[in-house]
Amino acid sequence: MNSKDINSIADTDLRPSTVPFWRDPDKRAIVFQVVALLLVAFVSYYLFSNTQANLERQSIATGFGFMEKEAGFEIGESVVEYSAADTYADALLVGALNTIKVSFIGIILTTILGTIIGISRLSSNWLLSKLAAGYIELMQNIPILLQLFFWYAIFYESFPSPRQALNPFGGVFLCNRGLIFGVPEAHAAHAAMGWAFVIALAVGWGLNRWGRQRQARTGQMFPAVRVTLALAVVLPLLAWFAYGAPTAMDIPELRGFNFKGGVTVSPEFSALLLGLVLYTAAFVAEIVRAGIQSVGRGQVEAAMAVGLRPGQVLHLVILPQALRVIIPPLTSQMLNLTKNSSLAIAIGYADFVAVTNTTINQTGQAIEGVALIMLVYLFFSLSTSVFMNWYNKKMALVER
């Protein structure tokens, strides 16, 4: 038998020429998928036709035409100008901005608090470590909604009326109308200080790039972080002095039954923010702890052996590796915080879900309303996953 014969045998299809289609995996897969798709299509059609019939009977118009109508309800707090005479679209925008506001502030505070607690958990101080552990257990094992109700009740029941407001520091008042504190009076210097801060960050970013390139070329290091921090403090201060160092403050004052002046943070917002931050920080603390522990002791010892200072060990060896472990679950916790902010409806903070709920009750547009809620939150989570994919690609270990 020569090689040609062997080839010809291998080429011949050994399967019988007529395989019944239910024994052919490829064909079976096609049948299976067609059946599944048909089933989904049929169920959707059934629900859709029912819905159409129901809507016609209740004479509810479908579509988003209602967005142009006058909303007719007030919203307690708003980032932009809003009154009851504005449209539903405006009301929904106010709700969305309120959601973004509480999530944004919440994310920043949670990251700070969670990192502090996570590091405390690893502290060699027994008392601090046990306290952090107790905090994490307590917060993780009580439903967030119950915690929100609790903080809201504290604000409403346990805090005094404005006349007997608690005054922990000068210019800060705590009462059942919320948290009221003094702020510097509006002045042109503040805008200039903001710009100075932005410029400092931009310069710092450029310095960081230049420093890294120079390090790659010459091996000399440049303390970009410290210089940036110094710039971020010094430049706004210079701007402040340039405008004549205004120090006028807008201090809240008790007039009649309520405070005038200053900035008021409503009890709803405070309770929501407090609950979300305290709850999510417990989860973030666990993530931070796991991330730091994931860096092997050998790495630290090796870094010390090559003569890096403790600050450099943290900055150049521990953090880059720990962050790779920390960032993905951290982003999912941030997303959780945003999703949990929808519980605002239970304590009367006008977030997107609460405003949409009012809209549904007034217009009967249940389908559009729920679809809007889902779309908005899907937008948040999809943009987060886009960021995550980008980050994972950037941080992935380059293996040789």
Place this chain on the structure above:
Amino acid sequence: MTNPPVSSREYLKPPITEVGVIGWLRGNLFNSWYNSLLTVVVLILLWQLVPPFFRWAFIDSVWNTPAEACRDIDGACWSIIPRNISFILFGFFPDGEQWRPGLAMALMLGLVIFSRNRKHWKKSLGIYWSIGLIAMGTLMYGGVFGMQVVETARWSGLPLTFMLALFGMVAAYPLGVFLALGRQSRMPAIKTLCVVYIEMIRGVPLISLLFMSSVMFPLFLPEGVTIDKVLRAQVAIILFTAAYIAEVVRGGLQAMPRGQFEAADSIGLNYNQTMRLIILPQALKIVIPPSVGILLSAFKDTSLVVIIALYDVLKTTKVTLSNPKWTGYSTEAYIFLAVLYFICCYAMSNYSRKLEKELHTGR
């Protein structure tokens, strides 16, 4: 030069500052100047917080008095709990029949404690649970053995909370496994359907699904058909939990080495057999601890049904608080509930950690 006698070295005790209470304190609380500072600051903070709380909760408090007696005390009014306990725990369940949900919960607790032991994880456990669930359902609904019929609309309080969590998990698990298998499937249409479902559900808050069940779902049904509100919320919780279970199970499937699939193929098993006999038993074992974690969050999430006005234990508490007699004692009532939730959740998370350690023995 003479060496000191060996015996005197042997009997030399370690310095008093290195052992015992003082040694422990030095090692754990005052081992450097900033740790000492930290300890002192923490102790001062605790001193500011703990004694006043202790005073409020235990010394100035009353435990079982009428509401009027609470008006002129400084401490906690725990009386709100014993005076309303049957409403908080069992809600609108008829007064004389409340032993039934009590017994059902005791039965469930017994089954849970029985299932904790891994030696009992056999086929018989499934049978016990089936019998138990039927018994609990009968106890709750009644209609036999001379028990009065109690409609599901009157099921409220703690039994509702447990029911939503338990059935949420039991029904969501198979669905989640199918979704996970679908996501790993080579068939593009099936895979897409599963991915879209999982990602969509995980991207939205549970509250939007509950809204869907309460305001949108009635529109989906043909005229004249209504589905019970509790059931609709239960379905929403099941659909929500299933997506999370699918992701956990997918983790287990991905942890299976390729060799397992190839070995199954080479001995001629088809897809169903491969999954049923080789892959799933191993994959599901890996994901038991994270599954307990999902059960834990499902249990916590059941409290969200408050927002669509179902009477779970949080809602019955709120109703109690809206009674003018008991208004103003939210802190006490919520602390009681927090303790209740904490006990359940802590037991679960502890168990999950214990299992993780026990099962971490290689496959």
